[in-house]
Ligand SMILES: [Zn+2]
Ligand SMILES: [Zn+2]
């Protein structure tokens with residue numbers, strides 16, 4: 001499942017373009033837009049991928065925190081869920097990481 005950031009329509013995981021407005025989903029899916037925004041934010045130290053509660057095993061396996069420049073693109077290619085990959089990006093702020101270090 002990919003959501004178009006321009007018209008909010010849903011397209012299948014493997015659709016290269018929005019089924020409604022033909023926008024290039026590599027660039028304009030909500031996940032692609034969110035990833036670019038997080039990568040451009042200097043306060044974001046790393047990026048975590050979050051999964052839906054009923055996500056498939058493939059997506060659960062990729063439930064990790066990634067360095068900003070090594071984040072895999074969504075939707076996950078190997079997803080086997082009937083509704084497709086519904087994973088999303090979540091920022092890990094620099095401050096959070098520092099607090100974690102101190103607490104140890
Ligand atoms: Zn669209
Ligand atoms: Zn999946």
Ligand SMILES: [Zn+2]
Pocket residue numbers: 058059075076079085086087
């Ligand atoms: Zn996924």
